[in-house]
Structure formats: C-alpha cells, structure tokens
Amino acid sequence: MSGDPKLFMHGMGYVLSWDLASWVSTAEEILARNDTLGPEDLMLGKWLNLAGKGRNRYDLKPRMYDLSWDMDNLRPDSVAVHMLKDNRRWATTLRYFNVTAGIKPSELYHLP
Structure with a gap:
C-alpha cells in the first residue's frame, strides 16, 4: 500500500x-x-x-502521529499522540501538554 x-x-x-x-x-x-x-x-x-x-x-496528519524514538515531534495542535508505550514517553508528552503546570493548587485540594 x-x-x-x-x-x-x-x-x-x-x-x-x-x-x-x-x-x-x-x-x-x-x-x-x-x-x-x-x-x-x-x-x-x-x-x-x-x-x-x-x-x-x-487524514488528520500531522495532528495525529506516532511519537518518534527521540520524542522531538510533539506539536501544539495535536489531536492524538500514538505509541506512548513506556513511562518516559508518557512523562515527556505530559510535560509538553500540561497546561496546568504553573497554576497554584487550590486551598481545598486536601479535601476528599
């Protein structure tokens, strides 16, 4: 094909x-x-x-893609990232897309 x-x-x-x-x-x-x-x-x-x-x-390329072995192809307009098969890839992707990283936790966060 x-x-x-x-x-x-x-x-x-x-x-x-x-x-x-x-x-x-x-x-x-x-x-x-x-x-x-x-x-x-x-x-x-x-x-x-x-x-x-x-x-x-x-076709949603390039917004849906496999994460490359060197993990340098993340894009801000991504719809889906494929091949997150280990913790290192998950962590890299989470760090890239984590929009709440700089937000101070709520005072109520400790509540169940």
Whole structure:
C-alpha cells in the first residue's frame, strides 16, 4: 500500500459512521469469503474500497502521529499522540501538554 490516506484507515485512530459500522458487521461480501485475515485497518480500507463505500475520508496528519524514538515531534495542535508505550514517553508528552503546570493548587485540594 502507498502512503495515500484514502487507501486504508490508519490504525492509530479512525472513526466510522453508524451506517458503515453496521454494513461491516453484516456485509456478505466480507462474510461469504471470510475475508478477515490481516491488520484491521488495512482490511477495513480494502472492504470499503471494494464496495465503493466510505469515500469521504479525511487524514488528520500531522495532528495525529506516532511519537518518534527521540520524542522531538510533539506539536501544539495535536489531536492524538500514538505509541506512548513506556513511562518516559508518557512523562515527556505530559510535560509538553500540561497546561496546568504553573497554576497554584487550590486551598481545598486536601479535601476528599
């Protein structure tokens, strides 16, 4: 597959309308051939393309992305950051997006 976002639904996050989700769950084109082996994002794109469905697709790159190994690609307009698989990546991302870091805690913070 090429990098064209219209060929398949990228696995880090995608949304389907209710009618497409219902179609996928009952589609004879899929069920009759048991065409279900493979990564779900690639398979979903294949099913939609073969059936001519889901033609209105929108790619959120660069606002949805995998965090790179050196963690230098965080962006202020991010919608989602993918691949936060360890504490170091979580901490780096939290530090970058923590908008409350400079706010003094409330006097009521100690209450249950």
